[in-house]
Amino acid sequence: MMDRAALRLIFLSVFLISATSDPVKKKQNVDIYSFYINSTVTSRYATTVITSRVANTLNESQEIQFEVKIPKNAFISKFRMTIEGNTYDGVVKEKEEAQQQYNRAVSRGQSAGLVKSVGRTLEDFKTSVTVAAFSKVTFELTYEELLKRRLGKYELLINAQPMQPVADFKMDVHIQEKPGISFLEVKGDLSTGDLGNAIKTTRADKDAWVTFYPSRDQQTKCKSCGENGLNGDLLITYDVERQNPKGEVMISNGYFVHYFAPTDVPRIPKNVVFIIDRSGSMHGTKMDQTCLALLRILSDLDEDDHFGLITFDSEVSLWKRELLQATEANLKNAKSFVKEIKDRGATDINAAVLAGVDMINRHPREGTASILILLTDGDPTTGETNKEKIMGNVKEAIGTKFPLYCLGFGYDVNFDFLTKMSLENSGVAQRIYEDSDADLQLQGFYEEVAVPLLSDIQLKYPGGTNLTKTSFSLYFNGSEIVVSGQITDNSVESFTTEVIAVSKGNNVTYQDTIMTKDPSDVPPENEDFMQRLWAYLTVKQLLERQVILKGQEKEDEKKEALKLSLKYQFVTPLTSMVVTKPQEGDVEVADKPKEGEAPPRPPVMHPHPKSQSRLLASGYGGGGGGGGGSGSSASRALHRHRQGFRGTAVPSSAFLETDAKSPTVLRRVTVLSTVSAPTVRSNRFLLPVVGQSKPLCFDVPVPHKLRLLQDSASEFSMNGESMTGQNGFHQITFHYKTNHHLTINTMSIRYHDGQNQVEFLWRQEPIQHNTEGVSLILRSNEIDVTMGNIHAVILLHKEKNDVFLWPAVRQQLKDVSLTGILGKTDASYEEIQGSQTPTLKINDQEVSGSWEDVTDYRLSSKPVIKCWLVSFYAAMQRDISDFTVTKL
Ligand SMILES: *[C@@H]1O[C@H](CO)[C@@H](O)[C@H](O)[C@H]1NC(C)=O
Ligand SMILES: *[C@@H]1O[C@H](CO)[C@@H](O)[C@H](O)[C@H]1NC(C)=O
Ligand SMILES: *[C@@H]1O[C@H](CO)[C@@H](O)[C@H](O)[C@H]1NC(C)=O
Ligand SMILES: *[C@@H]1O[C@H](CO)[C@@H](O)[C@H](O)[C@H]1NC(C)=O
Ligand SMILES: *[C@@H]1O[C@H](CO)[C@@H](O)[C@H](O)[C@H]1NC(C)=O
Numbered sequence: 001m002m003d004r005a006a007l008r009l010i011f012l013s014v015f016l017i018s019a020t021s022d023p024v025k026k027k028q029n030v031d032i033y034s035f036y037i038n039s040t041v042t043s044r045y046a047t048t049v050i051t052s053r054v055a056n057t058l059n060e061s062q063e064i065q066f067e068v069k070i071p072k073n074a075f076i077s078k079f080r081m082t083i084e085g086n087t088y089d090g091v092v093k094e095k096e097e098a099q100q101q102y103n104r105a106v107s108r109g110q111s112a113g114l115v116k117s118v119g120r121t122l123e124d125f126k127t128s129v130t131v132a133a134f135s136k137v138t139f140e141l142t143y144e145e146l147l148k149r150r151l152g153k154y155e156l157l158i159n160a161q162p163m164q165p166v167a168d169f170k171m172d173v174h175i176q177e178k179p180g181i182s183f184l185e186v187k188g189d190l191s192t193g194d195l196g197n198a199i200k201t202t203r204a205d206k207d208a209w210v211t212f213y214p215s216r217d218q219q220t221k222c223k224s225c226g227e228n229g230l231n232g233d234l235l236i237t238y239d240v241e242r243q244n245p246k247g248e249v250m251i252s253n254g255y256f257v258h259y260f261a262p263t264d265v266p267r268i269p270k271n272v273v274f275i276i277d278r279s280g281s282m283h284g285t286k287m288d289q290t291c292l293a294l295l296r297i298l299s300d301l302d303e304d305d306h307f308g309l310i311t312f313d314s315e316v317s318l319w320k321r322e323l324l325q326a327t328e329a330n331l332k333n334a335k336s337f338v339k340e341i342k343d344r345g346a347t348d349i350n351a352a353v354l355a356g357v358d359m360i361n362r363h364p365r366e367g368t369a370s371i372l373i374l375l376t377d378g379d380p381t382t383g384e385t386n387k388e389k390i391m392g393n394v395k396e397a398i399g400t401k402f403p404l405y406c407l408g409f410g411y412d413v414n415f416d417f418l419t420k421m422s423l424e425n426s427g428v429a430q431r432i433y434e435d436s437d438a439d440l441q442l443q444g445f446y447e448e449v450a451v452p453l454l455s456d457i458q459l460k461y462p463g464g465t466n467l468t469k470t471s472f473s474l475y476f477n478g479s480e481i482v483v484s485g486q487i488t489d490n491s492v493e494s495f496t497t498e499v500i501a502v503s504k505g506n507n508v509t510y511q512d513t514i515m516t517k518d519p520s521d522v523p524p525e526n527e528d529f530m531q532r533l534w535a536y537l538t539v540k541q542l543l544e545r546q547v548i549l550k551g552q553e554k555e556d557e558k559k560e561a562l563k564l565s566l567k568y569q570f571v572t573p574l575t576s577m578v579v580t581k582p583q584e585g586d587v588e589v590a591d592k593p594k595e596g597e598a599p600p601r602p603p604v605m606h607p608h609p610k611s612q613s614r615l616l617a618s619g620y621g622g623g624g625g626g627g628g629g630s631g632s633s634a635s636r637a638l639h640r641h642r643q644g645f646r647g648t649a650v651p652s653s654a655f656l657e658t659d660a661k662s663p664t665v666l667r668r669v670t671v672l673s674t675v676s677a678p679t680v681r682s683n684r685f686l687l688p689v690v691g692q693s694k695p696l697c698f699d700v701p702v703p704h705k706l707r708l709l710q711d712s713a714s715e716f717s718m719n720g721e722s723m724t725g726q727n728g729f730h731q732i733t734f735h736y737k738t739n740h741h742l743t744i745n746t747m748s749i750r751y752h753d754g755q756n757q758v759e760f761l762w763r764q765e766p767i768q769h770n771t772e773g774v775s776l777i778l779r780s781n782e783i784d785v786t787m788g789n790i791h792a793v794i795l796l797h798k799e800k801n802d803v804f805l806w807p808a809v810r811q812q813l814k815d816v817s818l819t820g821i822l823g824k825t826d827a828s829y830e831e832i833q834g835s836q837t838p839t840l841k842i843n844d845q846e847v848s849g850s851w852e853d854v855t856d857y858r859l860s861s862k863p864v865i866k867c868w869l870v871s872f873y874a875a876m877q878r879d880i881s882d883f884t885v886t887k888l
Contacts, residue, residue: 152477182240210236255487
């Protein structure tokens with residue numbers, strides 16, 4: 001089902017130690033003398049082993065890191081470190097048990113933890129260990145995944161980023177497919193340029209080998225490589241022969257797998273309804289990309305398809321009341337409609353989906369396949385907003401007659417809700433990442449469901465038990481149905497499969513009998529792969545069903561998934577891997593959190609102010625210096641402290657400060673404050689007004705998460721989060737393009753450029769940090785942020801016991817259409833003379849105003865000035881819900 005997010009390792013440490021010195025120099029003290037990636041794919045089941053051998057060439061001990069990226073869909077099943085002949089194996093335990101072990105380690109003052117980082121297709125695994133002078137360490141990580149057929153092919157994605165050129169680098173991939181490999185292609189950025197010459201592909205009938213042995217020299221010369229060596233992906237795509245329409249069955253050691261992907265059936269005409277969110281938050285790029293994708297999708301409809309278009313915000317608009325046939329004339333009209341879609345109000349998901357269901361229900365379905373596709377980027381905010389009720393309504397209306405697919409656009413979307421709603425209606429939810437290729441992602445999703453071949457598919461295995469899912473609502477061209485199970489009686493000679501389905505209105509049956517003792521099935525060294533495949537698929541499906549189950553059944557299935565995860569040592573959302581390290585029983589925990597959690601936030605090295613521009617390196621190099629791993633210790637301390645800070649509702653009673661005399665030493669300053677009841681209930685914003693000397697102002701109640709400034713054209717956004725009882729914001733984030741993320745809170749400033757991260761503390765020495773298109777200038781209590789042509793300033797204010805942030809835009813740009821709370825630049829009003837209470841006219845509407853004080857936090861001097869206070873709606877001409885976000 002949906003991709004799962006990253007592995008996490010949270011680092012905690014109890015001591016505050018000096019920051020690192022120059023890691024660029026230190027890098028040369030770490031030699032990765034060998035790096036192997038070995039992947040074996042047997043009948044779509046891929047097992048990949050990454051082995052990295054590293055020497056500490058320094059005359060003292062230092063921390064050495066191991067960091068790799070693995071596909072989100074994979075489960076880690078083994079991790080081992082070998083140091084001076086001793087091996088340290090990760091052990092998969094129930095999450096709570098692992099957590100306890102980790103807590104004990106923390107309470108004993110040993111470091112331990114979790115880190116996470118989530119990408120679109122890959123997740124991060126990262127650990128480190130202290131290695132003695134001139135000693136070596138070997139890291140070995142194994143992960144497993146079942147390759148899924150999409151649009152007619154399987155994809156094996158392998159990422160390589162050893163962090164330095166490696167003398168002995170080898171990638172070996174062996175694919176074995178019993179029915180034969182029909183095509184194989186090697187793509188990805190590691191296959192371009194000179195590096196492409198290092199790839200060798202060997203094909204036999206049922207096997208293919210891909211080797212990639214780039215020389216040290218070649219490792220520095222690819223497009224995405226450099227001084228730090230390889231950095232990129234190899235993507236191996238292939239498909240298998242499908243001579244037998246009844247599918248391919250493999251049997252090994254009492255387990256079987258059945259791959260069913262017939263190609264001999266005609267397409268079923270479809271009825272498809274697109275339900276498109278046009279709420280205010282879709283404004284700009286998202287709306288443009290959605291319309292672009294829709295236009296292309298409409299062009300792809302077949303003439304015997306029927307389609308409907310619904311757009312919704314707080315109102316639901318039907319392009320046409322009925323489904324219409326995809327004739328040239330209808331498509332032309334539909335395209336004109338799509339081009340006119342404009343973003344506007346709130347989000348009434350309930351009414352929109354029900355309208356879609358109704359449209360399909362009113363259309364005769366004989367011999368066709370119906371599909372409902374919902375695209376939204378937010379929460380239901382108007383009409384029925386209770387998610388349980390919406391799900392109930394939708395389930396009842398659809399009544400298992402056809403699937404609902406939900407596409408969640410961006411990170412503000414409630415993806416759990418969409419997942420649950422689609423699974424309840426035999427569909428899937430898919431995330432559309434806010435990126436320049438979002439239109440292609442949308443189109444790609446549509447293509448996967450564009451050609452239904454069978455509906456109501458039931459698979460039966462008289463000799464099988466403990467089967468994975470056996471009933472599917474639709475089978476689409478280019479995909480594949482996979483069922484695995486155990487064989488009831490291992491001594492039987494034959495095994496029978498039966499598939500019953502509906503093809504274009506006719507019932508069809510596929511029946512097959514396989515001899516169980518076929519010797520050519522599985523290579524002996526790999527004979528337990530089938531059992532692992534079964535376990536992998538069973539665990540994935542049990543976890544997926546967790547979303548829609550309740551009560552005892554949910555508990556039972558969870559227990560079963562846990563049991564299997566432990567037995568097969570899979571790191572799943574229910575388990576964690578505990579790694580005990582040589583140093584005084586030091587413990588780390590790795591686990592797999594959910595999709596949709598916050599974007600990358602790996603542990604950081606705390607930069608020395610004078611050398612920050614060179615301190616971007618992550619991965620190998622570690623902390624080291626005189627203190628041995630001290631760099632990361634400093635940031636661990638920060639991290640731990642920050643957690644404590646967040647956990648309290650009352651303003652900070654302790655914060656970190658740098659010691660002015662010695663900027664590399666962190667010192668914890670505890671400020672005892674009298675705790676007073678929270679008084680702040682809203683944040684007051686000033687609104688610049690065209691042609692008036694008296695400013696407007698408006699209040700935004702706290703707590704809230706707000707879209708402060710956005711420029712869709714340059715993919716820039718700035719969001720802020722406020723807390724109950726506290727002035728201003730306690731966290732402000734910036735996102736620019738897809739890779740730049742800046743997070744500012746009241747203690748530190750963290751900037752991630754997609755690969756590397758730096759962190760600064762407020763009140764440290766002035767710092768300037770420049771990378772491509774981004775400039776950060778930190779003065780004692782202000783940071784200037786320039787991203788592209790947008791320039792904002794974040795101020796750190798202290799007021800009584802309150803420490804908070806306030807954003808300011810210093811320079812309004814022409815020709816840039818900014819949105820967000822600070823993006824409005826065209827406000828104007830007239831004072832209405834002679835009315836009893838002060839009245840203003842804004843946008844032809846009379847609104848009441850009052851003459852109030854406001855502190856202008858946009859300046860560090862915090863002057864108090866007077867303003868016309870009006871309602872939020874009057875000031876911004878939009879609902880506040882159009883400015884709230886669910887995630888920073
Ligand atoms: C990869 O695995 C295969 C099979 O287990 C083994 O024969 C081969 O030596 C391995 N290659 C490397 C580079 O470790
Ligand atoms: C390591 O080598 C450096 C320079 O060669 C020397 O100054 C230092 O004392 C050595 N450290 C240890 C722990 O031997
Ligand atoms: C299914 O896809 C294959 C390859 O993409 C194509 O050759 C075939 O015509 C498609 N079948 C139908 C019924 O469209
Ligand atoms: C099916 O799984 C259950 C629980 O995992 C197990 O007890 C049972 O033996 C399995 N059935 C067969 C036929 O192996
Ligand atoms: C297909 O089978 C179902 C039940 O097995 C039956 O109700 C239905 O009438 C059949 N449809 C056709 C077209 O034969």
